Amino acid sequence: MYFDKRKYKGSCPHCEVVIEYHVIIFPVENDDGEMVCTCGACGEEISIPCLNPEESHIISGANKDYVIDYSYEAPSYLTEIDAMFEYNGDIFKNAPSYNSNTISLYSCETCDDNLELIAHQEIDKKFNEFASAINNYTIIDIKGYGFLPEKILVAINFKCSCGTEHKALFYKDYNHCGFASDDFLLANITNTQDLNDKIDGTLTKSDSLEILKKIIVRWELVFDRTYLIFPYVGYYKSPADKTLKLWKEILSQSHSPKLSIVTKTQTLNSFKKAVTTEYLDYKILERFDFTPKAITSAIKNTNSHAKIYCGVSEDYVESISGSANIAQGPSAEQLTFKRYYSYSDFHRRYLAPFNLKEIPEDLFPLKSTHDCHVLFDEDNNFEFKKLYKKQLFKLLD
Ligand SMILES: [Zn+2]
Ligand SMILES: [Zn+2]
Ligand SMILES: [Zn+2]
Structure with a gap:
């Protein structure tokens, strides 16, 4: 019934x-x-x-x-x-989201097309093709012959107006629930302007935040861990509802313990105060275990003014650093994207100076019961394929 x-x-x-x-x-x-x-x-x-x-x-x-x-x-x-x-689930989180009509992370090397928008249109268009392939895999999985994938990956091919061929990589958590094309998040597009070029300069606070929201979604798939290191959220006297909205925008982008927030105690306290003003005494919510894990496990970094956002794995790191806190507004901020091919090198330069025992020199990937994803690649007529996590990098360029 x-x-x-x-x-x-x-x-x-x-x-x-x-x-x-x-x-x-x-x-x-x-x-x-x-x-x-x-x-x-x-x-x-x-x-x-x-x-x-x-x-x-x-x-x-x-x-x-x-x-x-x-x-x-x-x-x-x-x-x-x-x-x-x-x-109903986590009251401080929505589904991850970003706006493909604003500043984009992925631009064609030669034309001005908004590739993010085209990629989302293409996945909508091809939804029926790969959805039936996903359902076929799910039947196999339910019978017990699956390979316990962590995520569903969908790779879509498309051309932009200048004729360049691109491959967009989308993902969502693997489960047996129903799904729609909006549930798939964009992690990469190939043959695009290098992120080193794309994210390097001065832009508004709002655009900086949009870049961060998109890159967190990318890092959630690509890396073992994501660290968001910032001193403040919003402005000193931001009203509680604005502060909460900003926190929610960041917290919503990752649904795993991969994401670590590294910030000042007073900034965490401003979240708790805003929750108390807007919802209910934070201490009561804490007792009922309604508080977001990313906040309860946040790393306190009191003596720092640095803004460093990074996705890290043993042999590959992407980082964005500059002047941007988590804030909205028209005023100017500076951001630079860089890649490193050794976590220990990156750690020595960027993380070690904070002297935080929670960010050790050795990177321990989170314990996971999954060593693979299930890939539905248009090149392979969307037939399912097991993809070990360490093979993922082949899909990125
Ligand atoms: Zn029940
Ligand atoms: Zn193009
Ligand atoms: Zn009792």
């Missing part, structure tokens, strides 16, 4: 332990009632008022003992669960 599921977190009124539960909602008829539960921590009996108590269920923190349906039973009058939140 079709139903909707709402996710909640609350706390035990006796001992404050966090209790997570799902409420099932039917399209037409819903019973009002309560789940009578025993707290897993203190053993007290508590009441969780909800719709459809029979079908709704506890995820963690308590045991469901029995249900009361208010249409023919009286309420239990037990102490009710405290501070219930409905949540």
